Amino acid sequence: MKKQTSLADKMSVWFSNYEPTQKLLHVRAALFLGFIFLYTALAIEKARSWFSLDLPFDSPLIANIFVLFSIISFFYVGYIYRDNLFSSNVNVLTTLICFYFIFKFLEGTISFIFFSANWEVIWVNRRMLAFGPYFTSHGEEVERLWPTVYMMAVLLGCAYGSLGEKLQKFLIPFTFVAFCLVIGATYNIRPEGGSGHYDYTLTLQRLLFTFFLTYASFLLSHQYYKDAEEYQVNLFHQILSAGAVLAFILTIYFLDPPGDDGVNPGEWGGLFLNFILASAAIVLGFGVGVVLAFGRRSSLPLFSWPSTTIIETIRSGPLVAWLFIAYILLPDVLMPVWDADRVSRTILILSLFSGCYLAEILRGGLQAVPAGQKEAALSLGLTTTQVNMLIILPQAVRITMPAIVSNMIGLWKDTSLIHLLGIHDAFQVAKVLPAQWEFVGLYPEALLFVGMVFWIISFYLSKISQRIEKSLGLKNEGGGEMT
Amino acid sequence: MSISYYVKYFENVKNNPRKLLDDSWNFLINNWVLLVGIYFYYILSRNFFRQSLLLLQEGQLGVPFYYNYITALTNPAIDSLSFWLPILFSGLVFTGIYYLNIGRFNPKESDRNGQLVFLLALIPFIMYFILQLLYLNQTDKSWYFGLEYMDEDSGFQLSNDWPWETELQDSRWKFYAVGISNAARVVVLSIILSTIIGTFFGVARLSTNLVLSKMSEAYVEFFRNMPLVVQLFFWLTMLGDILPRHNEMWIFWDWFYISNRTIMFPRIILDSALFFLLALFSLVGFRFYTNYLDKDGFDDSEEGLRQRMYLWFGTLLVFSIFLKVAFTLEQPELVKPNPRAYGTWYFNGGEEISVAFIAMMIGLTIYTSVQIAEIVRGSIQSLPRGQVEAAISLGLSPFQRLRLVIIPQALRSMIPPMNNQYLNCWKNSSLAVIISFSDHFAVTYTIVNNAGQAVPAFIILLLTYQIGSMLISAIMNYLNSRVTSVKI
Numbered sequence: 001m002k003k004q005t006s007l008a009d010k011m012s013v014w015f016s017n018y019e020p021t022q023k024l025l026h027v028r029a030a031l032f033l034g035f036i037f038l039y040t041a042l043a044i045e046k047a048r049s050w051f052s053l054d055l056p057f058d059s060p061l062i063a064n065i066f067v068l069f070s071i072i073s074f075f076y077v078g079y080i081y082r083d084n085l086f087s088s089n090v091n092v093l094t095t096l097i098c099f100y101f102i103f104k105f106l107e108g109t110i111s112f113i114f115f116s117a118n119w120e121v122i123w124v125n126r127r128m129l130a131f132g133p134y135f136t137s138h139g140e141e142v143e144r145l146w147p148t149v150y151m152m153a154v155l156l157g158c159a160y161g162s163l164g165e166k167l168q169k170f171l172i173p174f175t176f177v178a179f180c181l182v183i184g185a186t187y188n189i190r191p192e193g194g195s196g197h198y199d200y201t202l203t204l205q206r207l208l209f210t211f212f213l214t215y216a217s218f219l220l221s222h223q224y225y226k227d228a229e230e231y232q233v234n235l236f237h238q239i240l241s242a243g244a245v246l247a248f249i250l251t252i253y254f255l256d257p258p259g260d261d262g263v264n265p266g267e268w269g270g271l272f273l274n275f276i277l278a279s280a281a282i283v284l285g286f287g288v289g290v291v292l293a294f295g296r297r298s299s300l301p302l303f304s305w306p307s308t309t310i311i312e313t314i315r316s317g318p319l320v321a322w323l324f325i326a327y328i329l330l331p332d333v334l335m336p337v338w339d340a341d342r343v344s345r346t347i348l349i350l351s352l353f354s355g356c357y358l359a360e361i362l363r364g365g366l367q368a369v370p371a372g373q374k375e376a377a378l379s380l381g382l383t384t385t386q387v388n389m390l391i392i393l394p395q396a397v398r399i400t401m402p403a404i405v406s407n408m409i410g411l412w413k414d415t416s417l418i419h420l421l422g423i424h425d426a427f428q429v430a431k432v433l434p435a436q437w438e439f440v441g442l443y444p445e446a447l448l449f450v451g452m453v454f455w456i457i458s459f460y461l462s463k464i465s466q467r468i469e470k471s472l473g474l475k476n477e478g479g480g481e482m483t
Numbered sequence: 484m485s486i487s488y489y490v491k492y493f494e495n496v497k498n499n500p501r502k503l504l505d506d507s508w509n510f511l512i513n514n515w516v517l518l519v520g521i522y523f524y525y526i527l528s529r530n531f532f533r534q535s536l537l538l539l540q541e542g543q544l545g546v547p548f549y550y551n552y553i554t555a556l557t558n559p560a561i562d563s564l565s566f567w568l569p570i571l572f573s574g575l576v577f578t579g580i581y582y583l584n585i586g587r588f589n590p591k592e593s594d595r596n597g598q599l600v601f602l603l604a605l606i607p608f609i610m611y612f613i614l615q616l617l618y619l620n621q622t623d624k625s626w627y628f629g630l631e632y633m634d635e636d637s638g639f640q641l642s643n644d645w646p647w648e649t650e651l652q653d654s655r656w657k658f659y660a661v662g663i664s665n666a667a668r669v670v671v672l673s674i675i676l677s678t679i680i681g682t683f684f685g686v687a688r689l690s691t692n693l694v695l696s697k698m699s700e701a702y703v704e705f706f707r708n709m710p711l712v713v714q715l716f717f718w719l720t721m722l723g724d725i726l727p728r729h730n731e732m733w734i735f736w737d738w739f740y741i742s743n744r745t746i747m748f749p750r751i752i753l754d755s756a757l758f759f760l761l762a763l764f765s766l767v768g769f770r771f772y773t774n775y776l777d778k779d780g781f782d783d784s785e786e787g788l789r790q791r792m793y794l795w796f797g798t799l800l801v802f803s804i805f806l807k808v809a810f811t812l813e814q815p816e817l818v819k820p821n822p823r824a825y826g827t828w829y830f831n832g833g834e835e836i837s838v839a840f841i842a843m844m845i846g847l848t849i850y851t852s853v854q855i856a857e858i859v860r861g862s863i864q865s866l867p868r869g870q871v872e873a874a875i876s877l878g879l880s881p882f883q884r885l886r887l888v889i890i891p892q893a894l895r896s897m898i899p900p901m902n903n904q905y906l907n908c909w910k911n912s913s914l915a916v917i918i919s920f921s922d923h924f925a926v927t928y929t930i931v932n933n934a935g936q937a938v939p940a941f942i943i944l945l946l947t948y949q950i951g952s953m954l955i956s957a958i959m960n961y962l963n964s965r966v967t968s969v970k971i
Contacts, residue, residue: 084693091692098694302598316949318910320924321941328937332619332626333612336534383584384593413710420917427712443720451713458708 034073041066132269161221269424288355365396405465662923685859762805
């Protein structure tokens with residue numbers, strides 16, 4: 001008989017080749033159970049340390065039993081994947097070390113998030129984090145943002161409805177988010193500026209109206225575009241893009257209408273300012289990038305030299321330096337013609353900066369478009385502008401889509417730098433929150449919260465980028481099968 | 484495009500007045516984008532013309548050059564000029580773009596005329612910017628270009644100036660140089676570390692072991708999508724939390740002192756350069772001697788191996804003795820003039836690194852390492868599958884496969900994007916200003932605040948960044964040429 005050396009062989013003999021039929025379900029259940037057991041163990045430990053009473057569980061044994069359960073759950077996962085994880089001695093060692101790190105990480109994370117962290121700092125300052133200090137002290141001005149919420153709701157519903165996917169793929173996550181938002185709006189432990197409970201009926205009505213709008217637009221567009229032709233869907237998407245730009249302009253209009261009343265852009269803040277900055281800079285930056293990319297590729301020196309100079313100059317320095325220039329030097333130059341506030345100047349600099357990086361990305365894409373395309377279009381009688389805008393640019397954008405989205409993600413992350421200009425964006429608020437006397441030193445909570453908000457949106461964008469890559473057929477699957 | 488065309492057209496219109504209306508309507512419909520654009524151009528240029536003309540008034544830029552020809556640019560003149568000039572320019576630009584668009588010119592003419600129209604359209608803006616910059620240069624201190632302020636006393640102190648020492652009276656140049664050295668220290672160290680860590684995680688993500696690959700994926704995804712600013716500030720606050728306070732500092736054998744204010748370690752002092760050279764010579768001599776021994780091939784018999792081992796140990800012994808003689812270690816000495824007043828404690832001797840430096844190192848290294856991990860993964864995945872299969876069939880071990888087959892080929896597609904990431908790392912080091920680590924950006928910012936000459940300071944800053952980027956690019960291009968010189 002063959003000598004059995006590897007651990008996998010021994011284990012397969014011990015467990016007589018047990019193999020669950022629903023592997024993935026078992027893995028998920030085991031991971032979930034492991035998490036819950038670990039949570040219970042830590043909870044018992046915390047309870048023992050908090051209360052010096054004679055509790056029925058007052059023994060370290062109980063907590064340790066739950067830790068053991070959790071370890072067993074993790075090892076069940078390891079057992080299911082035993083062919084992969086325990087195939088050789090090196091693999092056994094690697095797996096055990098990895099499990100140790102994961103276990104330690106989970107233990108630390110759970111005990112921080114659920115037991116030692118004081119999330120009240122986030123909850124009490126939720127309006128500050130979302131809208132900045134001005135909207136916190138002038139609570140009635142937040143009403144200016146409700147039209148934006150309605151417009152975003154309709155756009156979101158229409159956009160997801162016209163993708164032609166299954167209903168539950170949007171409805172379940174959105175219902176979950178809606179549920180959380182309703183709880184967030186109605187459950188308040190302490191509103192700002194008072195000890196009483198604030199009247200949430202109006203907020204709740206508006207929130208429910210928002211959800212109604214989303215569900216209605218989603219279901220209607222889903223019903224209509226379920227079996228539609230591709231060109232109809234594309235037309236609808238173009239209308240939606242125009243609607244998004246219109247919604248952006250209307251948002252700015254509602255916030256700061258011409259005249260005396262309204263909120264000056266210098267007073268905006270919080271996460272919503274990061275959104276506004278990022279979206280404005282992405283749209284404007286795309287325009288700048290297209291102009292500079294074509295300018296740099298042009299054979300005419302009057303176009304190519306300035307474009308090259310601008311691109312190389314701006315790319316040579318870090319964004320922080322340009323932001324400081326926007327803060328210190330730009331007002332001197334622009335003051336007579338345009339008395340720009342800090343936010344407008346930041347948008348200008350951010351769009352220039354991202355436009356220069358985008359121009360380099362697009363230049364690569366423009367070079368990759370086959371020359372035959374241009375010749376064919378010219379021979380059809382299109383003018384040069386038409387050729388560039390209708391034939392070459394769409395193909396270049398298609399090729400460079402992943403890089404463009406990663407540039408967008410970078411821009412979204414870079415909006416956290418504007419706190420250097422004294423603008424109260426989300427990161428700046430998170431930085432100063434731990435200076436409140438009730439929450440002294442709660443840096444990890446505030447920073448992790450804001451960081452995770454940035455993280456979630458970047459991650460979501462990168463997943464969308466992967467999806468676009470796949471749908472455009474740009475991704476070479478299979479670990480480089482092509483030679 | 485001749486007069487007769489218009490004459491004929493007007494005759495037509497006379498017969499059929501409706502045609503004029505139709506044609507105008509069609510013209511509006513066909514050119515509405517251009518018309519809207521020209522309207523905005525008109526508004527902009529009106530503003531810019533007006534401000535330029537105001538700057539051309541007497542007294543704004545000293546005695547104007549046209550003083551001999553025009554006595555004064557009066558307010559009514561400015562009003563009428565700033566009313567008519569934008570109309571004239573908008574009309575010219577509109578006509579130019581319209582005729583370029585309908586394509587009446589051959590390509591050469593089109594190129595020339597296009598550039599002319601572009602230049603014409605830019606005239607108000609260029610004029611304004613030149614005049615405004617001249618005005619600012621004469622009136623505003625921050626736009627005065629002169630480097631005298633860099634020789635003056637700096638008037639501030641650096642929180643971390645290791646390994647140099649700065650005083651209040653040193654010139655700003657010296658402070659700037661110390662700032663550059665700080666930034667270079669962080670960037671070089673974190674490039675080296677992040678390359679090692681990033682390669683590890685990039686390879687680990689392709690591992691067949693599910694837990695390892697998932698764990699490295701989680702590491703990469705977590706740190707890649709989190710803004711660097713948040714990470715840096717998080718590490719700084721965490722270090723301040725974890726490390727002990729000054730009065731409870733961790734002391735290791737009286738050689739290392741660690742607290743959240745400073746970290747002290749022994750200073751290495753070169754006593755005799757002769758013995759240091761001798762130590763180096765012993766290593767070089769060992770290398771030559773073994774080369775001489777191995778000229779007929781490496782002797783891997785038991786006797787030969789034992790001799791080689793003795794040789795190794797002997798050389799190491801000699802080397803360490805020479806080093807011991809060449810250098811002395813200076814112990815940091817904690818001085819407590821008043822044991823109860825923690826603020827008065829200080830150190831004599833020893834080297835100091837600041838907590839901000841460590842936070843900077845951790846943040847920058849992790850952030851760069853995840854980008855490098857992605858690059859490594861991408862370039863390994865882009866390799867032909869046959870290479871790995873051939874290596875397996877040759878009987879190479881997994882580590883040998885990686886070292887001898889995969890990495891040398893992946894390096895070819897890895898180095899250009901890595902160059903990009905190193906440049907990003909160099910530029911990202913400017914975020915040190917957030918955690919008050921004094922790199923040259925932070926020094927520049929303080930100098931601008933103190934001296935007020937922003938323009939020359941920012942030009943020096945951008946030049947520094949450009950030179951640093953070019954250095955990194957040059958090194959990476961050299962590496963790239965080394966790697967790609969072997970044809971496969």
